[in-house]
Amino acid sequence: MVRELTHFIAGKQTPGTSGAFGDVYDPNTGEVTARVPLADRAETEAAIADAAEAQRAWGEWNPQRRARVLLRFLQLVDGERDSLARLLSSEHGKTIEDAHGDIQRGLDVVEFAAGIPHLLKGEFTDAAGTGIDVHSLRRPIGVVAGITPFNFPAMIPLWKAAPALACGNAFILKPSERDPSVPLRLAELFLEAGLPAGVLNVVNGGKEAVDTLLEDPRVEALGFVGSTPIAAHIYATAAAHGKRAQCFGGAKNHMIVMPDADLDQAVDALIGAGYGSAGERCMAISVAVPVGEETADALVARLKERVAALRIGRSDDPASDFGPLVSRDALERVRSYVDLGVEEGAELVVDGRDFTLPGHEDGFFAGASLFDRVTPAMRIYQEEIFGPVLSVVRAADYEEALRLPSEHPYGNGVAIFTRDGDTARDFTRRVDTGMVGVNVPIPVPVAYHTFGGWKRSGFGDLNQHGPDSVRFYTRTKTVTSRWPSGVKEGASFTIPTMG
Numbered sequence: 001m002v003r004e005l006t007h008f009i010a011g012k013q014t015p016g017t018s019g020a021f022g023d024v025y026d027p028n029t030g031e032v033t034a035r036v037p038l039a040d041r042a043e044t045e046a047a048i049a050d051a052a053e054a055q056r057a058w059g060e061w062n063p064q065r066r067a068r069v070l071l072r073f074l075q076l077v078d079g080e081r082d083s084l085a086r087l088l089s090s091e092h093g094k095t096i097e098d099a100h101g102d103i104q105r106g107l108d109v110v111e112f113a114a115g116i117p118h119l120l121k122g123e124f125t126d127a128a129g130t131g132i133d134v135h136s137l138r139r140p141i142g143v144v145a146g147i148t149p150f151n152f153p154a155m156i157p158l159w160k161a162a163p164a165l166a167c168g169n170a171f172i173l174k175p176s177e178r179d180p181s182v183p184l185r186l187a188e189l190f191l192e193a194g195l196p197a198g199v200l201n202v203v204n205g206g207k208e209a210v211d212t213l214l215e216d217p218r219v220e221a222l223g224f225v226g227s228t229p230i231a232a233h234i235y236a237t238a239a240a241h242g243k244r245a246q247c248f249g250g251a252k253n254h255m256i257v258m259p260d261a262d263l264d265q266a267v268d269a270l271i272g273a274g275y276g277s278a279g280e281r282c283m284a285i286s287v288a289v290p291v292g293e294e295t296a297d298a299l300v301a302r303l304k305e306r307v308a309a310l311r312i313g314r315s316d317d318p319a320s321d322f323g324p325l326v327s328r329d330a331l332e333r334v335r336s337y338v339d340l341g342v343e344e345g346a347e348l349v350v351d352g353r354d355f356t357l358p359g360h361e362d363g364f365f366a367g368a369s370l371f372d373r374v375t376p377a378m379r380i381y382q383e384e385i386f387g388p389v390l391s392v393v394r395a396a397d398y399e400e401a402l403r404l405p406s407e408h409p410y411g412n413g414v415a416i417f418t419r420d421g422d423t424a425r426d427f428t429r430r431v432d433t434g435m436v437g438v439n440v441p442i443p444v445p446v447a448y449h450t451f452g453g454w455k456r457s458g459f460g461d462l463n464q465h466g467p468d469s470v471r472f473y474t475r476t477k478t479v480t481s482r483w484p485s486g487v488k489e490g491a492s493f494t495i496p497t498m499g
C-alpha cells in the first residue's frame with residue numbers, strides 16, 4: 001500500500017493542495033512506498049503566516065520553559081527510537097544500526113539546545129560612563145527556515161530546529177522530498193512534547209517551496225544543507241533578499257596516511273568512513289592519500305582485500321555493512337563516475353559496477369569500488385561522487401599530501417593518520433579545511449562545538465550547532481541606560497563619549 005503523506009502545519013497533518021506529488025521509494029526494492037505532497041507558493045505562504053503568528057507568544061516564553069519542551073521531546077524520541085530507525089532506514093537505505101546513529105547525533109544537539117538558556121544570557125557593563133550602564137540582549141529573530149538533505153533525515157533537521165526553537169524562533173522545515181517520513185514524525189513528537197502549534201511547521205516540497213521561503217519577507221533567516229550548487233544559489237538569493245543565511249554544501253574529504261601510521265587502524269578507518277552508509281555522508285572519506293610508494297603499496301593491497309569482501313545487503317539485514325543508495329538516479333550517477341574514472345586512466349582495483357543483490361534486482365544497490373593512481377587533474381578527484389567509491393591518490397611526501405586537501409575546492413573534513421605529534425600538529429594548523437581528525441576518520445564535532453566546512457563546502461560565517469547556532473538564531477540588541485541621578489550636563493551637541 002502506498003502511504004499518502006501530508007505537510008505538518010499549525011499542529012496538524014495538512015494534506016497537500018497543489019496537486020503535485022513526489023514518489024518516496026524503498027531503496028531495497030525500488031518500489032514506491034509513499035507519495036509526498038509538493039507545496040506550492042500559496043501553501044508555503046500559509047505555513048509562514050501561521051509560524052509568524054505562533055512565534056509571537058513562543059518568543060515570550062521564558063528560556064527555561066522552552067527548554068523543558070526539548071527535554072520532554074528527548075524522552076518521547078527515546079521511547080520510539082527503534083520504529084524511527086526502521087522508518088528512516090526504509091526510505092534512506094542506510095542500515096538500521098546507522099539510522100540509530102543518525103537519530104542519536106540529532107538528539108545530542110537537542111540536549112545541547114536544552115542548555116541554551118545559559119548561552120542566551122546577555123552581557124552587562126556597570127558604570128560604562130558616569131551613571132551609565134550598558135547591557136546586551138539576545139533576541140529571537142522571528143521565523144527561520146531549514147532546508148535539509150536526504151542523507152541525514154533525523155540529524156540535520158534536529159541540528160537546525162532545536163537551537164532555533166530554544167532561542168525563541170518559529171521554525172519551518174523543508175525536508176528532503178526523498179525521505180520525509182521521519183522529519184514529519186519528529187514534528188508530531190515536538191507537538192506532543194508541548195511545543196505550541198505552529199512553532200514548528202513542516203512544508204514538503206521542492207524548488208517552489210524553497211523559492212517562497214527565500215523571497216517571503218517574514219522569513220528572517222535560512223539554514224541549508226545539501227549539494228554545493230544549491231547551497232551557493234540559496235546563499236546568494238537569501239542575501240539578495242536581506243536574509244541571514246548559512247549554507248553547507250558538498251565535500252571531498254581526504255585521509256592522509258603517513259608512513260608511521262598504524263596501518264591496520266588506517267585500513268579499518270578507510271573502510272568504515274569510505275563505505276559506511278554507501279558513502280552517502282558529507283563527512284565520508286572519498287580520497288585516501290598514502291605518503292610514499294611503500295605505504296601506498298601496502299595500503300592498496302590491504303584495501304583491495306577488504307573492499308572486495310564488503311557485505312552489501314538490505315538495510316534491515318544486520319549482516320549488511322551497507323545498504324542501497326537512496327535512488328536510481330544516485331545509482332546511475334555512481335556507476336557513471338566509475339566509468340569516467342576508467343576513461344580518465346585511474347586504475348580500477350575493485351569494480352562494483354555490476355553488483356546486484358539476488359532477489360532485489362530492482363533495488364538501488366551499488367557495489368563497492370576502489371581506484372588507485374587517481375590524479376588531481378581527474379574529474380573523479382575533483383567532483384563529489386557521493387557513493388561507495390574510494391580514490392587513492394599517491395603523494396611523494398608530507399608536503400604534497402598537505403597540499404592536496406588544502407588546494408581542493410571543497411574543505412569540509414580531513415584526517416591524518418600518524419604516530420608523530422609534530423606532523424599532526426603541523427597538519428592541523430596548516431591544512432585549509434574546516435574540520436580535522438587526527439587518527440579519527442570522521443571528525444564530526446560534538447554538539448557543543450560547531451560543525452562547518454570551508455571553501456565550497458560552507459557559505460556564511462557561522463557554523464551549525466554549538467555556540468555559533470545561538471549567534472545565528474538570535475539578534476543582539478545593546479541598551480545604554482542612564483538614570484536621572486546620573487545626568488549632570490545640559491544639552492550636548494557633540495557625539496557622546498564616556499569621558
Ligand code: NAD
Nearest residue numbers: 148149150175176206207210226227230248249250251282
Ligand atoms: P540537494 O542539494 O539535492 O538537496 C538538498 C535540499 O535542497 C533538499 O531539501 C531539496 O529539496 C532542496 N533542493 C534541491 N534542488 C533545489 C533547487 N533547485 N532549489 C531549491 N531547493 C532545492 O542535496 P541532497 O542530494 O539531498 O544531499 C546530498 C548533498 O548534501 C551532498 O552534496 C552532501 O555532501 C551534502 N551534505 C552536506 C553536509 C554538510 O554539512 N556540509 C551535510 C549533509 C549533506
